[in-house]
Amino acid sequence: MKKSHIFILVIIAVAIGVIITTAGDSSTYVGFTDAYQLASSGSTREIHVVGELKKDNSGQVIGIQTGADRVSFSFIMVDDQGKEQTVQYNQPMPTDFLRSEKVVVVGSYKGGNFIASKILLKCPSKYQEEKVNA
Amino acid sequence: MMHYFVGNLGHLFVITSFVSALVAVFAYYKATVSADVQQKNAWLLNGKIGFYVHAAAVLGICVTLFVIISNHYFEYHYAYNYSDKKLPTYYLISTFWNGQEGSFMLWMIWQALIGLILIHTNKFWEAPVMTVFALVQAFLASMILGVVIPGLEIKIGSSPFILLREALQNAPIFKSQPEFIPPDGNGLNPLLQNYWMVIHPPTLFLGFALTLVPFSFCMAGLWIRKYKEWVRPALPWALLGGAILGLGILMGGYWAYETLNFGGYWNWDPVENAVYVPWLILVASIHTMITYKNSESALKASIILVITVFILILYSTFLTRSGILGESSVHSFTDLGLSGQLLLYLLFFTLAAIILSIIRWKEIPTTDNEIATYSREFWVFIGVMVLCMMGFQVIVETSKPVFNAISRLFGGEGNMAPKPDAIVFYSMFQLWFAVALALLSAVGQFFWWKKIDRRELMKELLVPFLITLLLFVIIIQLIHFQFGLNTERVVPYLIILFAGIFTITANAKILFSLLKSSPGLSGGAIAHIGVGMMLIGIMLSSGYSKVVSLNNTGMLISKEFSEEFNRDNLLLFVNQPRTMWGYEIEYLGERLEPRHHAGFIRKSDVNVTPDKDQVVAKKDILLNGKKVFAAQDTIAILGENTFFEIELRKNNKRYTLYPRAQINPDMGGLLASPDIYRTVSADLYTHVSSVMNPSEDHDWNELEEIKTRLNHEFFANDYVTVLEAVDRVQTVEGVSLSDQDVAVKATIRVKGERGDYVAEPIFLIKNKMVGRIPDEVNDLGLRFILMNIHPETNEFTLGINTRQKDWVVIKAMEKPYINVLWIGTLVLMTGFSLAMVRRFREFKKMKEKGLE
Numbered sequence: 001m002k003k004s005h006i007f008i009l010v011i012i013a014v015a016i017g018v019i020i021t022t023a024g025d026s027s028t029y030v031g032f033t034d035a036y037q038l039a040s041s042g043s044t045r046e047i048h049v050v051g052e053l054k055k056d057n058s059g060q061v062i063g064i065q066t067g068a069d070r071v072s073f074s075f076i077m078v079d080d081q082g083k084e085q086t087v088q089y090n091q092p093m094p095t096d097f098l099r100s101e102k103v104v105v106v107g108s109y110k111g112g113n114f115i116a117s118k119i120l121l122k123c124p125s126k127y128q129e130e131k132v133n134a
Numbered sequence: 135m136m137h138y139f140v141g142n143l144g145h146l147f148v149i150t151s152f153v154s155a156l157v158a159v160f161a162y163y164k165a166t167v168s169a170d171v172q173q174k175n176a177w178l179l180n181g182k183i184g185f186y187v188h189a190a191a192v193l194g195i196c197v198t199l200f201v202i203i204s205n206h207y208f209e210y211h212y213a214y215n216y217s218d219k220k221l222p223t224y225y226l227i228s229t230f231w232n233g234q235e236g237s238f239m240l241w242m243i244w245q246a247l248i249g250l251i252l253i254h255t256n257k258f259w260e261a262p263v264m265t266v267f268a269l270v271q272a273f274l275a276s277m278i279l280g281v282v283i284p285g286l287e288i289k290i291g292s293s294p295f296i297l298l299r300e301a302l303q304n305a306p307i308f309k310s311q312p313e314f315i316p317p318d319g320n321g322l323n324p325l326l327q328n329y330w331m332v333i334h335p336p337t338l339f340l341g342f343a344l345t346l347v348p349f350s351f352c353m354a355g356l357w358i359r360k361y362k363e364w365v366r367p368a369l370p371w372a373l374l375g376g377a378i379l380g381l382g383i384l385m386g387g388y389w390a391y392e393t394l395n396f397g398g399y400w401n402w403d404p405v406e407n408a409v410y411v412p413w414l415i416l417v418a419s420i421h422t423m424i425t426y427k428n429s430e431s432a433l434k435a436s437i438i439l440v441i442t443v444f445i446l447i448l449y450s451t452f453l454t455r456s457g458i459l460g461e462s463s464v465h466s467f468t469d470l471g472l473s474g475q476l477l478l479y480l481l482f483f484t485l486a487a488i489i490l491s492i493i494r495w496k497e498i499p500t501t502d503n504e505i506a507t508y509s510r511e512f513w514v515f516i517g518v519m520v521l522c523m524m525g526f527q528v529i530v531e532t533s534k535p536v537f538n539a540i541s542r543l544f545g546g547e548g549n550m551a552p553k554p555d556a557i558v559f560y561s562m563f564q565l566w567f568a569v570a571l572a573l574l575s576a577v578g579q580f581f582w583w584k585k586i587d588r589r590e591l592m593k594e595l596l597v598p599f600l601i602t603l604l605l606f607v608i609i610i611q612l613i614h615f616q617f618g619l620n621t622e623r624v625v626p627y628l629i630i631l632f633a634g635i636f637t638i639t640a641n642a643k644i645l646f647s648l649l650k651s652s653p654g655l656s657g658g659a660i661a662h663i664g665v666g667m668m669l670i671g672i673m674l675s676s677g678y679s680k681v682v683s684l685n686n687t688g689m690l691i692s693k694e695f696s697e698e699f700n701r702d703n704l705l706l707f708v709n710q711p712r713t714m715w716g717y718e719i720e721y722l723g724e725r726l727e728p729r730h731h732a733g734f735i736r737k738s739d740v741n742v743t744p745d746k747d748q749v750v751a752k753k754d755i756l757l758n759g760k761k762v763f764a765a766q767d768t769i770a771i772l773g774e775n776t777f778f779e780i781e782l783r784k785n786n787k788r789y790t791l792y793p794r795a796q797i798n799p800d801m802g803g804l805l806a807s808p809d810i811y812r813t814v815s816a817d818l819y820t821h822v823s824s825v826m827n828p829s830e831d832h833d834w835n836e837l838e839e840i841k842t843r844l845n846h847e848f849f850a851n852d853y854v855t856v857l858e859a860v861d862r863v864q865t866v867e868g869v870s871l872s873d874q875d876v877a878v879k880a881t882i883r884v885k886g887e888r889g890d891y892v893a894e895p896i897f898l899i900k901n902k903m904v905g906r907i908p909d910e911v912n913d914l915g916l917r918f919i920l921m922n923i924h925p926e927t928n929e930f931t932l933g934i935n936t937r938q939k940d941w942v943v944i945k946a947m948e949k950p951y952i953n954v955l956w957i958g959t960l961v962l963m964t965g966f967s968l969a970m971v972r973r974f975r976e977f978k979k980m981k982e983k984g985l986e
Contacts, residue, residue, distance in 0.1 A: 011519055018527045018563070022534075028549045046554035090696075092805055106554050117554075 029104070031079040032114065039109035046117060049105050051079035053098070061098050077103060089116045097121060136297075136313055137207050144198035144295040145280070151191035151242070152275035158184030158268035165261035166358065178261055182253060185268060189246040192271075195278075196243055199236065199294055203229050209315045211301035212236070212294045218321035220729070220747060220770075224332050229322055231335045234455060234472075235294035238277045240336060244343035245271060252347070255981075256367055262354030270346055273479045277472060292472060324774050324796050325805065330389035334382060338409065341379030342447055345416060347371035348423075349444035352437055353487065356494045362426075365436060366980065369423050370973035372440070376420055377966035379413045384959045395806045395821040398676070399955075402556040404459045407532045408450030411525040416443045418521035424658075425514050431501045432511065435518070441487045446529075448480045458535050513578035517571060524567045528560060565630060568669055572633040575662040576640035582658070583644060598639040605635050616815075617678045617950065630673045637666035654972050661965025664958045671955025675817075682715040682818070683946035691824075691943060703823050704946070706780070707939045708913055709887050714946065715818060717782040721942055722888060723913035725777040725792065729770040733757035734777055734792060738891050738913045743867070746773030752892040765892075778822055778942050782811065793821045793944065817949040824943035834935040839921060841931050851916055851936045854885040860923070860930060866896055866907070875900045880920045880930065884911055895920040895932075908935075915939040 029050045030038075038047060053061045054076040063076030063086070074088040087105055097103075100121040107116035161181035168174045199212065204226050208214045216232040231237045249267045253260055280293025298316070299308040307314050348368035355364025386406065387399035400406065419439035422432040453459055456473040531553065538548035553559040580586065580594045609631065645659040683704040685691065691705045704714060706721035713719065725734035726749065735757070740749035748768055755763040763769055777792040789811055796805040808821035842848050847856050859881040866877050877898040884891045896907040897920040908919040919933035 007516075007519075011523070014523055015526060018523070018530060021559075021563075022527075022530045022553075023550070029551050048551035048554070 031081040032077075032083045032085040033081065035114070036109055046106055046108050049077070049079055049114075051077045051103055051105075053100065053103060054078050054084060064093075064098075077105065085114050087114045087116050089119060136209050136315065137202075137205075140198055140201055140207065141210060141295040141297065144195055144202070145293060147191045147194035147198060148275065148278055148280070148293065148295070151188050151195060152272060152279055154184050154188040154191060155268050155272035155275055158188055159265055159272060160184075162261050162265040162268060166265060174261070181261065181264060181268075185246075185249055185253065185264060188268070188271060188275075189250055192239070192242050192246045192275075195294075196230075196239055199239070200227075200230060202295075206319070207315075208317070208319050209297055209299075211296050211298045214298050214316055214319045215301075216320070216322055218319040221322060221327075222729075224329075225322055225327055228326060228332045228335070231339075232322060232326065233294065235278050235292055237335065237339065238274055239294070240339045241342055242271060242274045244336075244340050245274070245346060248343055248347060259351065259354055259364075259367060262357050263350045266350040266353045267346065270350075270483075273482070277475060277479075289471065290475065324772075325393065327772075328389060328393055330385055330392070334385040334389055337378060337385055338382035341375055341382045341409075341413075344371055344375030344378055345412065345443050345447050347375070348419070348440045349487075352440045353490065356437070356490050359494070359497065361494070361498045362430075362433065365423050365426055365433070367977065368440065369420070369427065370970050370977060372416065372420050372423060373966055373970035373973060376413070376416050377963050377970065379409070379416065380959070380966065381963055383409055383413060384963075388956075392810065393807050395808055402528075402560045404532045405454055407528050408453050411529045411532075412443050412446040412450060414521050414525040414528075415439055415446055418518045418525075419443055421514050421518050421521075425511055429511055430499075432515065434495075434498055434500060435515075437491060437498070439518075439522075441491065445480070445484050445487065446525075448483055452476045452480045453532070453536070458539060510578065510581035513574060513581050517574040517578060520567050520570050520574065524564060524571075527563045527567075531556075531559065565626070568665075569630055569633040572637040572666055572669055575665065576633075576637040579641055579644045579659060579662065583648075594643075595640065598636065598643050601639045602632065602636045605639070606632055609635070613674075613678070617680075623677065627673055627677050630669060634666045634670035634673070637669075638663050641666070654968075654975070657965045657967070657969030657972060659965070660968060661962050664960070664962030664965055667954055667958025667961060669958075671951060671953070671958050675949045675952035675955055678950045680948055681945065682948045683820075683944055684714075686713070695824075699823070702945055703943050705941060705943050707941045708915070709939070711783075715782075715948065717784045720781045720783070721940075722779040722781055723940060725779050726771045727775050727777060728757070728762075729772055731757055731762055733762075734779065735763075735769070735771075736891075736913065737776075738911050740769065741867075741894070743768075747771055748773075752894060753890070776825075778825070778944075780809075780820065780942075780944065782818075791818075791820050795822050795825055812953070814953070815950060817952050818946055819949055820944055820946040822942050823945045826940060826942070832937045834917060834937050836935075837919075838934045839931055840934060841924075841929050843929055850884060850918070850934045851914070853914060853916070856883050857881075857930060857932065858883050860920075863896070866898060869898065869900065869905075871898075871900065874902075878920065878923065880918070880932070882909075882918050882932070884914060884916065886911075886914055893918045897921075897923065906933075908933075912940055 029048045032049060032051075035047045035049055038045070054063050056062050061075075065074045066072075072088070072090045073093055074086055076084055077087050078084050087107070089105075097119070102121070104120040105114070105116040106118040106120070107114060109115075158181050161177050161184050165174050165177035165181055168177060202210050203213050203217050204223070206213060206217070206219055212233060212235070213229075217226060217229040221229065229236075231240050245267065249264060249271070252263060252267070256263070275291075277291045278293055279291030280289070280296060281291065282289045299305070299312060299314070302308065348371055351364040351368035351371075355361055383406075386409075390396075390401065391399040419436060419442075422436040422439055425432045426436050452473075456476050458473070534550050534552050538550055541548035576598070577591070577595070580591060584590075584594075586594065610628070641659045641662040645656055645663070648656045648659060681702045683702060685701055685704060687705070690700045691703060692700070695703075704712065704719075706712060706719065708721055708723050711718050711720040724737040726737055726740065727734060729747070735755050739752050739755055741752060742749055747770060749771055751763045751765055751767045751769060753765050754761055755767075755769075774797050776795050776797065778795070780791045780793065782789045782791065791809040791811055793809040794807040796807065806821045806823065808819050811818040811820070840848055840850075842857055844857055844859070847854055849855065857880060861879055861881070863877050863879045865871065869877075871877060875898065877896060879894050879896050882893045882895070884893065891911040891914060893909040893911050893916070895909045895918045898905045898907070906919050906921065908917050910917045915937045917935040917937070919935070921931040921933045923930055
């Protein structure tokens with residue numbers, strides 16, 4: 001066996017290792033019900049939940065509360081299965097949060113509360129904005 | 135009045151740039167394939183004209199857009215959305231690339247400039263290289279075309295020149311008033327109003343543009359069967375690209391460190407990764423190209439890597455702009471509806487490059503020699519592979535949303551979420567790869583400059599190894615003494631430290647011998663020393679970073695906060711010193727930032743107005759010891775920013791920190807930015823973590839009434855206070871006065887610990903009713919009310935309220951030896967630049983010989 005073959009084998013082994021660790025123990029997007037079950041079964045791992053902000057009939061976002069320290073806030077999120085949950089976030093509201101059409105929260109349950117450590121947004125095309133500050 | 139002309143002109147420039155790029159592609163293609171010299175020259179001239187027109191049009195686009203922005207034509211969507219009238223010129227420039235369209239233009243103008251340089255410097259390669267160049271430019275121009283194909287209803291590109299009413303077609307105001315022009319724009323995101331954001335994007339896009347040059351030479355080489363010759367002209371550009379792209383990444387990291395409050399310079403966010411991976415592969419390709427130049431091996435590897443770099447640049451453009459990262463990145467761009475076009479751009483060049491390589495693969499010369507273990511090629515090759523693995527590991531994880539999308543395309547579930555603890559996950563791999571790189575570059579350098587066997591290698595390495603051991607022991611002792619060795623992760627840290635020192639000493643030995651013989655060749659050794667320094671800097675600043683703002687009062691800040699928050703944060707009241715990090719620390723109050731002057735003004739010295747960007751001085755205001763504003767002057771400020779002046783004292787020395795809180799209605803809350811106190815051995819990184827709510831009413835203590843005369847001293851909450859004047863005023867903010875009404879303003883001067891304060895309460899009689907408008911001295915927690923006037927005795931009754939003093943909660947972290955990281959990156963860039971200078975000299979020689 002030539003040295004270059006050994007070399008290539010090592011590279012392939014490392015590459016496979018990388019792929020396995022990336023895919024392995026990879027969390028998936030879940031709903032709040034599953035997330036709650038995970039947490040009550042003792043898992044403290046962070047989970048990704050996808051959903052939307054709760055809105056009233058006229059499309060206004062409702063249920064936003066600013067925290068006592070003013071650099072945190074909480075909001076009501078509806079996951080893809082339609083379950084509502086109050087989510088707490090220990091940081092200020094991200095840009096365009098209220099305009100987002102989809103929200104991903106990364107975090108875990110502590111008691112009955114979902115504490116997000118990260119919020120990711122999917123924003124609509126900015127061309128849909130319909131407000132002009134006259 | 136609507137300014138239609140300038141927008142139409144801009145649009146014309148866009149179309150011209152697109153068409154002329156296509157013309158240049160065609161002409162240069164013809165020039166490459168024509169055998170006849172005369173025809174070739176004719177086509178070459180056409181191509182050149184085409185590209186010149188294109189470059190002029192691109193310049194025209196940029197100038198036109200800048201005219202729209204700088205003249206505040208808010209009828210245009212771009213100006214309205216990203217700028218406002220208050221922005222200073224240098225931020226108007228950054229408005230330019232705030233939108234995606236502008237950043238495409240930035241990319242185009244750099245590439246147009248580089249194209250012009252290539253046309254004028256390299257006659258031999260002009261035709262085939264510029265064919266590739268112009269084709270890329272045509273793709274980029276199509277991104278801002280903004281043309282709808284009739285019949286198909288397919289929109290190509292998103293134009294920066296659309297009017298606001300075209301962008302917001304459903305806005306009711308345009309239905310009634312089509313000619314409506316908003317009086318002011320939305321403004322630039324305050325977070326981006328930072329000098330780094332003025333220079334970081336152009337640097338990054340210059341780096342992007344530079345990667346096109348080696349790619350074009352490589353493609354041209356394959357195309358015209360000059361399989362070896364393309365490497366020479368491509369190399370200096372690749373080196374320049376490596377330096378500039380690296381610098382751009384560094385600037386981004388430095389901006390994050392200075393502006394965002396997550397406490398670091400690198401967050402492994404997909405947007406960051408999308409630039410980091412191409413840079414790694416670019417560095418790898420530089421190594422194979424240099425190896426090829428020296429020993430005729432690694433040509434195929436160079437071709438593969440150079441192509442990969444450019445494709446990765448296109449891939450990262452696709453990732454960040456198509457909106458696909460929406461569910462995994464904190465700051466990916468919004469989707470402009472260009473995903474399809476971006477995908478086409480990516481796939482076109484990927485397929486074209488792969489197909490061309492496959493067709494020509496058999497013809498590419500190779501060496502059959504087995505690589506010997508004690509040859510430099512072997513070591514460089516392992517290093518290159520490690521770089522590729524680093525890139526591979528990052529791109530696999532970053533691409534999860536793409537895998538999801540592909541899986542969904544084939545009916546799969548596509549539900550893979552990114553790792554929640556990205557930093558731990560990436561660092562685990564990247565650090566060990568980096569250690570391998572450091573060790574390889576230490577050993578490899580000796581092979582590079584000499585043909586040696588194992589015995590000689592041991593001899594050569596002995597001295598650096600011993601020096602490394604010595605330094606290693608000394609530094610461990612220092613770390614132990616300064617921070618205490620972290621037992622939990624001590625083994626990895628020691629290995630990183632050792633690898634870093636080893637690569638520095640080994641490369642330093644090479645550097646010294648090179649400096650004696652041929653200093654021009656020292657770029658490589660210097661760059662490797664930079665890498666070693668970066669490694670040590672990262673290990674020390676991140677591994678030994680610790681919170682120093684520990685709550686040492688024994689009391690909770692608030693029961694509403696978490697245990698961790700109460701432990702790691704310090705509550706500071708105005709003028710009440712505490713101790714932290716061996717310093718006496720004291721909060722002095724809220725400060726505002728004047729727009730047109732350097733320095734800060736006390737919030738207590740001004741009255742606010744309805745315009746958040748304007749305040750009125752209550753007294754003469756000094757900045758840096760000079761009187762800048764007189765009492766009653768209106769001062770333009772940056773209204774969204776509040777600074778918190780915090781003084782550190784030790785051994786009679788004083789340092790002042792101004793951490794910032796930005797009130798950003800878009801962000802629904804407060805955005806804290808740190809201030810960094812730099813010492814040689816560590817940075818003190820401080821940001822506010824909780825502040826008082828300005829809209830909340832304070833709890834005032836019981837009113838104390840004092841009867842006094844003008845210019846008589848009295849005490850208000852133990853501060854010496856004087857009523858200086860009582861004057862009749864004609865206007866009162868927020869109150870309409872008629873002829874019968876009377877308003878009187880008192881001027882009260884309070885002598886605080888740090889200078890005087892002025893309070894101006896107002897007493898008024900309106901419609902025969904008494905009204906009293908109190909005034910506050912925030913820094914002292916004092917409020918004055920002019921209760922009553924006794925003309926018969928020339929006396930006045932003042933009401934004085936006190937309250938809890940103003941406070942702020944801060945968090946501070948120590949980042950030891952972070953300067954080693956910054957210096958290391960600069961050393962790395964210097965190495966790149968030296969290597970580049972050397973390669974450009976080579977090119978000059980070739981040109982003088984008439985070979986290129």
